Amino acid sequence: MRIRKENDGWKIDFSGKKPATPLLDTINYPLHMKNLSTRELEQLAAEVRADIVHTVSKTGGHLSSSLGVVELTIALHHVFDTPDDKIIWDVGHQAYPHKILTGRRSRMHTIRKTSGLAGFPKRDESVYDAFGAGHSSTSISAGLGMAVARDLLKKKNNVISVIGDGAMTAGLAYEAMNNAGFLDSNLIVVLNDNKQVSLPTATLQGPATPVGALTRALTKIQASAEFRKLREKAKGLTKQIGGQTHEIAAKVDEYARGMISASGSTLFEELGLYYIGPVDGHNIEDLVAMFEKVKAMPAPGPVLIHIVTEKGKGYPPAEAAIDKMHGVVNFDMETGKQFKSKSSTLSYTQYFAESLIKEAEADDKIVAIHAAMGGGTGLNFFHKRFPDRCFDVGIAEQHAVTFAAGLATEGLKPFCAIYSSFLQRGYDQVVHDVDLQKLPVRFAMDRAGLVGADGPTHCGAFDITYMACLPNMVVMAPSDEAELMHTVATAAAIDDRPSCFRFPRGNGLGVVIPHDYKGTPLEIGKGRIIMEGNRVAILGYGSIVQQCIEAANMLRSQNIYITVADARFCKPLDRDLIKQLANEHEILITVEEGSIGGFGSHVSHFLSLTGILDGPLKLRAMVLPDRYIDHGSPQDQIEEAGLSSRHISATVQSMLGRPKQAKQFK
């Protein structure tokens, strides 16, 4: 891969080999960038781009977000003195250039892999990562906290929070700006505007059209070139007056600023942040000059610098792609074509989307809501089929939940498709607005359980716990894709109370699915027995049932025949099934891919209340361990968590009093 300087910039030739990066090779830490000239910084930018494309083409991950902020990263590290100065990246997956320049370049090929670099900034990983990101819109709040701490400790460092235009749609960003404006502490907020304002960045047809009023405001700012001319006029005028006093000039300046800035910037001014911009986010000279000036000011207060970048800049296939190659698996560098592995089954997300569409065809009261995750939740397909019945509210889970509650009061049947870990943001709304009022909102929680390469920030460990403790909520978990479709139908049928169901990341198993994706509603509070045995019963909840079945098969080879049951419902529990299992077996093991306080707790509570625990039954609950599981491949994570089929068999063996045989499985 060659990187050449041409008249209008650096050109990268993306052919198959590792790029030659002479300048980047000399940079291990930001300190090494301090003495570079603008020309050299531009060369560095080209080399970093080449390096990112090369690395991500091999490992997969997030591509275009990082490409868009190469110049910004270089400018920030050149001007500011990290790690004393703090840079907080809001959208974690744009931190690849940051990681490359802060001593982690040699490990970039391990990114998102087991024991490798995290795909997001992580405080444990490096002192240059000031704050962990993952859920977006947190950078200004965290930055303000660091700025205030600095002031109380009488320190002098700078704090820079980088936030994107998509992340700005979250209320948290406004809460932070409002507070920042009030406190008037020195803080630099960089608004990285790449005109996407929705994640991921496309519907099936093309780029997502802006989700709200914010983009109109931002567009107006960018388009206000004409005002400049008026200011020139006004300036010329004050010279003509001659001998102007300080006040007149200031007033003209103030007024002219009002004319220069289009309507949108006053949004930030009203919140108390001084607005600067828009600035070309790919011009290193401009960025460096501007950051130097701001850094030199003694008391700027909170400042918002609006930079305009292009997502995927510098890599033509990404610039051209509909979704800008936001998240990719490994791909061919020259063409940008991804090597997507072919699977015989669809993902759970797709099965969910298809069965929801089927339900919605039969019932026109069904509507779908998501929070800027049309691709991730599969609702882009729903939107294509029912454009007026699918609502993307932006990165605003709290609003999504209460909005759904409002829809439900009028008799509609809202399905809120929000990832298990993102629903945490809207939890109070689930409790107060939905459950307390017993409104029939259906929650489809995708990415439940361990999620692989994204790590603990996206891990859906807690949803069983936080949903099943709510008095009115029906809590379900399908064990495979056919069950998922029946669960969707069940949820559609539950119209007198809220309900939720969880399903994992990944592809279906290949079981026989109902004809035409149309599920049939299950009987509420009834599980099923999958295989019969004696002495030991395993009661699984959710997709982990598959691991239980595998464990049973492993034990059969040892002549141990266990019963495996699929609970289907955590609330209401299938009491008859549990009583039956408890009465007919010596040992009962519950398994779930969730934290403590979930399914296992509900079962043990029930057993203790009925007095069964006073008897001879041996009860064990297998749950996720009481620690965060790091990112890695799904198999490694499940092993780390101790919930693989091997672990389940070993547990059975040791409970049967055969610890030696248990060791065989270890």
Add this chain to the structure above:
Amino acid sequence: MRCSYGLTAIPGTDARFFSPETSFLQLRRTFQPTRIKFGSFKIKAKIDEARKEMSFYELLGISERGTSLEIKQAYKQLARKYHPDVSPPDRVEEYTERFIRVQEAYETLSDPRRRALYDKDLALGIHLAFSARRRYQYDEDLEDRSEWKNRWQSQLSELKRRSMNRDAGGNMSWGARMRRQREELSKEL
């Protein structure tokens, strides 16, 4: 005063929404073109040209709230009527010109993004044919970038000026108090 244009706001307009095109149209009588340069000559010529034409909606014969189905139907009807192959021989040129404009109108209004931009311009009083706007947009983009630099440089100098006086005694914000305390601390050392 001939140059009062610069300082006084036109009554009834919000300075933030102030646009030279609108003012051009409103101030026609008192405005003297030689005094104030509107930058590119091209833009002025296009504005003149555009003001003669009717809006895309009028061209297609639908209301501004027309649905995409209505737009499509109108376009089909008019395209069939004005297509050069079926137009009366003595009016081929006129009809072809109309056809092209109908085509542009459809292209603009059938794409939600372009339609949004077009509606915005319409509200400001300009209706540029899309091809004209595309050129305008490109030129505007280039001009924009150099405009941007000037603008943020002036914003920076304004910030610097403000920051000089920011922590003066009167300012009681938390940040200002903290900065004053820190200054005093470093003076003592």
